[in-house]
Amino acid sequence: MSAVIYWFRNDLRLLDNPAFLLACRESSQVLPVFCHDPGDRALTHWGFERVGAHRRTFVAATLADLGAQLTARGSALIELAGRPEDVLSTLARDLGITRIVCEAIAAPDEQDAVQALRAAGLTVDTVWQSSLLDPDALPFSARQLPDMFTLFRQAIEKANVAPPAPMDFPETIPPLPVWIAPLSHRHDAMPPSPPDVDARTSFPYQLAACAGGTTAALAHLHQYMDRKLAHTYKDTRNGLTGLDYSSKFSPWLATGALSARTINAALEQFENDFGANDSTYWLWFELMWRDYFRFLHLKYGRKLYRYHGLAEVGSARPVHDAALFARWCRGVTGEPIVDAGMRELAATGYLSNRLRQIVASYLIHDLDGDWRAGAAWFESQLVDFDVYSNQGNWLYLAGRGTDPRGGRRFNPQKQARDYDADGAYRALWETV
Template sequence: MAADTAVVWFRRDLRVHDNEALLEAADAEEVVPVYAFDPREYGEREFGGDDSFRFEKTGPHRARFRRESVADLRERLRERDSDLVVRHDTPERVVPAVAKVLDADEVHFGTLPIPEEMGVENTVRKRLRGLNVTPRRHWTHTLYHLNDLPVEYTEISDTYTSFRKTVENRASVREPLPEPDLPAAPVGAIGAGSIPTPEDLGVEEVEHDDRAVLRFEGGESAGIERLDRYLFAEDRLREYKETRNGLLGQGFSSKLSPWLNEGCLSPRRVRREVKRYERERVANDSTYWLLFELIWRDFFQFQFAKHGGDFFRRGGIRGRDDVHWREDDEGFRRWADGETGVPFVDAAMRELNATGYQSNRARQNAASFLANNLRIDWRRGAAYFETQLVDYDPASNYGNWAYIAGVGNDSRDRYFNILKQARKYDGDGEYVKHWIPELSDVPPGTVHEPWTMSEQRQAEHGVQLGIDYPEPMIDLEESYRKLR
């Protein structure tokens, strides 16, 4: 029997397509979509646990993207004669309050595996039951559905390759769900509300930086447009595996992660479009590799479902206590500001600060430098990425940082040789010079290690180390010797 009134609580699933929570709710006589801007997601907070520290939860780049995504969702719902109730308050207060005023029978929502998000969800569910409202959870965030895993999520392998082979051989991906026909949304009784301004959220409003690889515009509409542009309009997918380690330009990789992580794009829709591309254009290693990356994303989602808060411990899921992590506020500041004196790392951090984005290659090297070369608590770096990244996803971010720091899903040492990486992926120094203009006249063979220039050569190339650009804060080779 269909409910009279259903509420849909949107979280990180800001889309109309392939959204089980919205589709199931649409059977009701009335459906009211709701989104809550949780004040706890903005401003400074304690990391928590042993050896805690303070950090900013959500920075300006992701706050902008999220506000745009919510605005786009509201517009898409209004085009379907529905609406979106928006509030600036905790979901534990907003969702039960809306359900109570509307005398709702059910509240539908996507469930998420991160302990913090799960804690919010559990409180909402408890309060709904106290109002005699039925909470209905749906799994909406991954390529493979939780219920379709060949084994219980608590039994999945902690090694990616084993996990990938298991799901590829013994599971299947569901087809994307259709967009629902939505009934009336009686929001007049409670008011639709306005989307908070950056000032309301306590974040800075930032302008687009013309040096950025892409202007990441939030919302389902922009996500669908980006997917079509990358696959079909520009026909980039056929060379993805060869170009994915690029550093400059919008076309070297799909750059779908911001829309996937806020739920503006369904991973199943991405897969469907990849399969269509393979039918209509070409199927090769590159087309498979994009699906390979989506399975990586799934891997960390299910790993967090399995291990929970252990991923946020300094010793990680492996409980390592044999690494001496340093407390070095000045060293951390130099890393975060892009002032380490190691150009490849500094370019990556300056790009992150200015745009909220880094390529995967840049992220790995920047993370490895902090966690391995400096041996500064890796969680501080992961938390800084949480602040800055426009495409921050808790599982992918902390899972990858733990992996590189040697406390996550791989027992091997995962440190990167920064100079070798720089020469391989930025041989002409174009990326470094793009973000560090003070090195723009330094020749390609030297730009990644300017400290090798004599004072005379520095003068010839218009840069004086220690004045125009920092001296390196450590001896890289010596730091590697300590890791061996």
């Protein structure tokens, strides 16, 4: 066996990480690496940083936790600054390593980085591991994935497809290779200073209880089940504010600090101990939506990133009014429920699922804005940004995905009456 570089991407965990376990099993030396891509701080086409302060802070805490877990097992996390295709190629050459192992991510930028490494002469073995269900266990191939979520879910339930059990922590981690990489590539910058905690936030990621990393994730998962909140999820999931209205699993899922299979195993144990109900089913239902957006990427790939998405090629190109878009981002559109949501997002890096739909719909259907700019803003701001779910949801609302209804508009006044009847949420976020 030879030495291998393990490239951590959106799988920042040791618990239930099949790709990392593969690297450990098949190699005599393993070098765990994370790359800080300067493109994350570069301005997008729309004029703002691709990754904002909230997500950078959450990822930094996640990496600190991952590094501590590796150190406790006799290894270490090497953080490098630079484009992965550049710094990993240099690192591999300096150490005489020819193989990289990493998780598979079916999104264009992430696939391009892998292809560039292969073009540089490296063997890159990718392992699909971000979904709950194994794509090979589905009752159809990726190309035959139904274009309606309901048909997908029904087929899964009819075939009784069960997820694999989560894997444990690695028993042993092979030693590190001799470290001789150029110091110019080391990421030695201090972690970003977290923005102050806003007392109104529904996810205070700056606090230990909600910090990034597997340690906080498992503590939260166990507390959620111990408090039996899984029995009330369906009744509270459309709430707009508070710590307990939703599961809050998404930030740890997004960084990969917690796997969907670990959550599902805890949910199954909860149902065995306390019984299943509509709410525990609904948690499974949401994990199925998460899987569906992933499998759509396996079916359609880069087509999901065209301005017209999966719609007809002749579909009108979305309009981008920079001034209107800036007002939407700042929460000064004049629509109170939308403005409240956008202020919360900017101040905290988090927003309820209901409000995400409301504010996204408003940009697309009321402001006639470019859905791609909105998707990019969410990518920049959300601590739980997930490339699959973000792209899938924006396409869904814009009518450029697989939804047969051709788009979803949420009437903001009706949404305010239904979910903020007393105006408490709007009053809470009336100002930044």
